[in-house]
Amino acid sequence: MTDRFSFALNATDGSARTGVISTPRGEIRTPAFMPVGTAGTVKAMLPASVRQTGADILLGNTYHLMLRPTAERVALLGGLHRFMDWSGPILTDSGGFQVMSLADLRKLTERGVTFKSHIDGSRHELTPERSMEIQRLLGSDIVMCFDECPALPAERGRIEESMRLSMRWAERSREAFGDRPGHALFGIQQGGLEPDLRAESAAELKRIGFDGYAVGGLAVGEGQEAMFACLDHATGELPQDRPRYLMGVGKPDDIVGAVKRGIDMMDCVLPSRSGRTGQAFTRRGVVNIKNARHQDDPRPLDEDCRCPACRNYSRAYLHHVFRAQEMISGMLLTWHNLTYYQDLMQGMRDAIAAGGFAAWEAGFHAARAEGDIPPL
Numbered sequence: 176m177t178d179r180f181s182f183a184l185n186a187t188d189g190s191a192r193t194g195v196i197s198t199p200r201g202e203i204r205t206p207a208f209m210p211v212g213t214a215g216t217v218k219a220m221l222p223a224s225v226r227q228t229g230a231d232i233l234l235g236n237t238y239h240l241m242l243r244p245t246a247e248r249v250a251l252l253g254g255l256h257r258f259m260d261w262s263g264p265i266l267t268d269s270g271g272f273q274v275m276s277l278a279d280l281r282k283l284t285e286r287g288v289t290f291k292s293h294i295d296g297s298r299h300e301l302t303p304e305r306s307m308e309i310q311r312l313l314g315s316d317i318v319m320c321f322d323e324c325p326a327l328p329a330e331r332g333r334i335e336e337s338m339r340l341s342m343r344w345a346e347r348s349r350e351a352f353g354d355r356p357g358h359a360l361f362g363i364q365q366g367g368l369e370p371d372l373r374a375e376s377a378a379e380l381k382r383i384g385f386d387g388y389a390v391g392g393l394a395v396g397e398g399q400e401a402m403f404a405c406l407d408h409a410t411g412e413l414p415q416d417r418p419r420y421l422m423g424v425g426k427p428d429d430i431v432g433a434v435k436r437g438i439d440m441m442d443c444v445l446p447s448r449s450g451r452t453g454q455a456f457t458r459r460g461v462v463n464i465k466n467a468r469h470q471d472d473p474r475p476l477d478e479d480c481r482c483p484a485c486r487n488y489s490r491a492y493l494h495h496v497f498r499a500q501e502m503i504s505g506m507l508l509t510w511h512n513l514t515y516y517q518d519l520m521q522g523m524r525d526a527i528a529a530g531g532f533a534a535w536e537a538g539f540h541a542a543r544a545e546g547d548i549p550p551l
Contacts, residue, residue: 179199180196206439219506320341364412
């Protein structure tokens with residue numbers, strides 16, 4: 176067990192990479208998918224169950240935790256790891272994305288953002304310094320810089336202004352974070368879909384110096400083709416010897432395309448959110464368990480899946496409990512989806528290590544094109 180944060184790149188295949196992030200709380204195998212525990216819990220899952228899916232790290236949400244139960248309360252109760260009973264690494268976002276999405280409830284200045292809580296309307300201020308303080312109180316292993324993230328599409332002038340503000344905030348975040356052995360601070364590249372602004376942002380972040388680098392400002396309405404076009408150049412501008420994190424992504428084919436372009440870490444609420452709404456991700460695409468075609472189907476969701484939903488229950492049962500609005504429906508489908516995502520990551524890690532990522536990717540797309548097989 177290490178007492179510091181480090182990243183070892185073990186193999187590459189084209190731009191795809193596999194390696195290990197080492198932290199005092201455990202190793203993170205990359206490429207890694209981080210389940211989202213917004214309010215200190217991955218919805219419908221016990222922490223031990225999340226670990227069984229293969230997850231090495233969880234994501235917590237600064238904005239939600241600062242409002243409820245408050246970072247100060249979490250700190251008094253022993254920190255977020257103890258509070259939510261997760262012993263592995265935790266990454267916390269900065270709160271910037273959630274605050275920016277409040278639109279009419281916020282006011283943006285050079286200092287930071289003042290906003291009204293979506294819970295009770297109380298007024299709060301979030302600055303780079305306050306974001307670092309909150310994440311320190313939570314005890315995050317990986318801390319994200321405070322940034323601004325405008326939705327796309329947006330005018331170039333707006334993107335440029337926002338990126339440069341985020342870079343000034345990044346420097347303040349770096350100073351406020353200080354020297355915390357065993358903990359890491361990630362900078363966030365911004366610049367929308369503009370290659371020159373992305374390059375300028377990356378250069379400024381490298382000048383400041385961070386333990387890892389995120390590609391921010393994507394998956395905010397631009398579409399997959401535009402996102403991939405941006406990643407084709409954005410990842411190459413970031414240091415080779417540091418982890419690269421694509422924030423808020425995504426669907427399975429988004430993840431595969433991102434890894435192909437050199438991304439090491441991702442997060443998204445989609446596996447758990449989809450599980451609660453009756454959607455299951457499988458090797459052959461998405462299965463909508465609410466559809467009547469499943470009501471008499473004795474087969475598992477995916478015969479090759481190792482999760483309890485597939486090992487112990489039929490599609491007919493999963494259809495029934497979803498229609499009956501039983502809690503076990505969301506629990507089982509979320510467990511399945513998180514398992515699928517973690518198996519997807521392991522498949523890519525193995526393929527990259529063996530130098531066979533292109534063949535693996537072709538098989539991934541071929542299986543999805545085949546589609547779900549109807550019952551006999």
